Amino acid sequence: MKPASLSLLSIVGGLVIALSSFQGDASEDATEHEASAHVPDAPHVRAPLNINLVIDEGTWLRAPGEEWFAAQAELDLERYSYDEDLGDEGGWKDARGAFELRYDEEEEEYAYWQWISAAQLTRGRQDFVQYCSSCHGFEGDGYGRSGQHLRPAPRSFLQKNFKFAKVISTLPSDAALMRLVKRGLAGTPMLPWDLSDEQLYDILQYIKSLSPPGEGWRDIFTEIGEVVESGEDPWQSDAKGALKRGELVYHEVASCYLCHPGYVTPTNLAALRGEDAGTKYRDNLTLPVLKESSYEVLGRPTKILPPDFTWHQMRAGTSTLDLFETIAAGIKGTAMPQWKDALSDRDIWALAHYVKGLIKKYKDQPTKRAAFMGGLRQGQ
Ligand code: HEC
Numbered sequence: 001m002k003p004a005s006l007s008l009l010s011i012v013g014g015l016v017i018a019l020s021s022f023q024g025d026a027s028e029d030a031t032e033h034e035a036s037a038h039v040p041d042a043p044h045v046r047a048p049l050n051i052n053l054v055i056d057e058g059t060w061l062r063a064p065g066e067e068w069f070a071a072q073a074e075l076d077l078e079r080y081s082y083d084e085d086l087g088d089e090g091g092w093k094d095a096r097g098a099f100e101l102r103y104d105e106e107e108e109e110y111a112y113w114q115w116i117s118a119a120q121l122t123r124g125r126q127d128f129v130q131y132c133s134s135c136h137g138f139e140g141d142g143y144g145r146s147g148q149h150l151r152p153a154p155r156s157f158l159q160k161n162f163k164f165a166k167v168i169s170t171l172p173s174d175a176a177l178m179r180l181v182k183r184g185l186a187g188t189p190m191l192p193w194d195l196s197d198e199q200l201y202d203i204l205q206y207i208k209s210l211s212p213p214g215e216g217w218r219d220i221f222t223e224i225g226e227v228v229e230s231g232e233d234p235w236q237s238d239a240k241g242a243l244k245r246g247e248l249v250y251h252e253v254a255s256c257y258l259c260h261p262g263y264v265t266p267t268n269l270a271a272l273r274g275e276d277a278g279t280k281y282r283d284n285l286t287l288p289v290l291k292e293s294s295y296e297v298l299g300r301p302t303k304i305l306p307p308d309f310t311w312h313q314m315r316a317g318t319s320t321l322d323l324f325e326t327i328a329a330g331i332k333g334t335a336m337p338q339w340k341d342a343l344s345d346r347d348i349w350a351l352a353h354y355v356k357g358l359i360k361k362y363k364d365q366p367t368k369r370a371a372f373m374g375g376l377r378q379g380q
C-alpha cells in the first residue's frame, strides 16, 4: 500500500470498515480500489461521493472601479498602469492580465472585469464544500443540511445582498468580504474563520461566481466598494456630549426607536421630540418591532428582529468604529437603513457612542438592565 493511499484510507477509515463489513467477502484490495475510485483528493473526503468538485472553465466577474486600481497602482507600480487609449476615455491596465476593461456589446458600456481561472475556482469550490457547505449548501443556495433550521438562515450566494460588509456600494470588495468572514457574525452560527488568506480568497471567488447571469458579480452595472469611510471620531474628548447628542439623534432626528426599542420614557420622548406631553407612541416602546426583509427561505420572506442593544448580540462588532460603520452603511436587504449622507458623520459617531454606552452599561448585566427597562416600562 502506498503512503498516499494509506493516509487517504486512514481518513476514510470509518467508511472503509463499514463497506467491508457490509460486503462481507470483499477483499481489502477491492475495497481500497472502490474507495479511491470515487473519493477525490483528501481532505475533501467528507463530501458525498457524487458531488462535483472540479470546475472546468474559468469565468469573468465584475471588478472594482478606477479608485481601486489607483490604490493598487500605488502598491504595485509595475503591475497596474493607466492607458489613455483604453475604453472611451482611458482606463487601467493589468500587466498580468487578470483585470480587464471590457466592452459589453449589448449594453454598449465599458466595465472592469476580473478573470478567475478554472484552477482557482476548483480550489475555492473544494474548500467551500469542506468548510462552508454544511450550512450554505453544496451549491451555495443556503440549504445546507446543518443550515435547514438556522435563523438567521445561512446566506444564499445566488442572491446579491450582503448584510454586514459595511459598504455603501451594491457589493463588497474582496477585502471587505474577507474581513467579514474572518470576523464572523457574533450571535449567529457564522463563526470567525481562521483559514489562510489564499484559501479564503479562492473561496470568495467561488462564492462570487455563483451569481446568476446578469446579476451580482455578473452584472455590468454593479458597483463594488470598500468599507464605508469613518474619518476621525469627533467626540474623542467629549464622551458626555456624544451620549447626549446620540440620545437626541436616536429618539428625535433619526427615530431609531420606531424599530429598535426606545430607551426613554414616553414623557421624555415627547420632551426630546418637542411634542405634547401626552403624545401617544407605539405600544411596547421598550421592545423592538419585527420587520420584513428581502431574505427568503424556500421562497418565503423571513422577518428580522432589530436588536435591543441592552440585550442582543451585535453581529458586526461593538467598538464605536464598528458601530459607526454599521450604522453608516446600513444592513442591506433588511429594514435597517443606510444613514451615511442622511445624517452627518458627526451625528453617526454620536449614535455609535450612544449605542456603545447602552451595550456597556446593560448588556450581560441582567439586574441593572431589569431595573433600567422596568423603570422605562413603568413610566409608560
Ligand atoms: C454553521 C453554519 C455556517 C457555516 C459552516 C458557515 N456559515 Fe456563513 N453564514 C451562516 C449564517 C447563519 C449566516 C447568516 C447570518 C445573518 O444573516 O445574520 C452566514 C452568512 C455568511 C455570509 C454573508 C454575510 C453577510 O453580511 O450577509 C458570508 C459571506 C458567509 N456566511 C461566508 C461563509 C464562508 C466563506 C464559510 C466557510 C468558510 C461559511 N460562511 C461557513 C452560517 C454558516
Ligand code: HEC
Pocket: 163, 250, 254, 255, 256, 257, 258, 259, 260, 291, 304, 305, 306, 307, 313, 314, 315, 316, 317, 323, 326, 327, 331, 334, 335, 336, 337, 339, 351, 355
Ligand atoms: C426601519 C427599521 C429600522 C430603523 C429605523 C433602524 N434600524 Fe437598526 N436595525 C434594523 C434591523 C431589522 C436590524 C437587524 C438586521 C439583521 O440583523 O439582519 C437592525 C440592526 C441594527 C444594528 C445592529 C448591527 C449588528 O452588528 O448586529 C445597529 C447597531 C442598528 N441597527 C442601529 C440603528 C440606529 C442607530 C438607528 C437610527 C439611526 C437604526 N438602527 C434605525 C431596523 C432598523
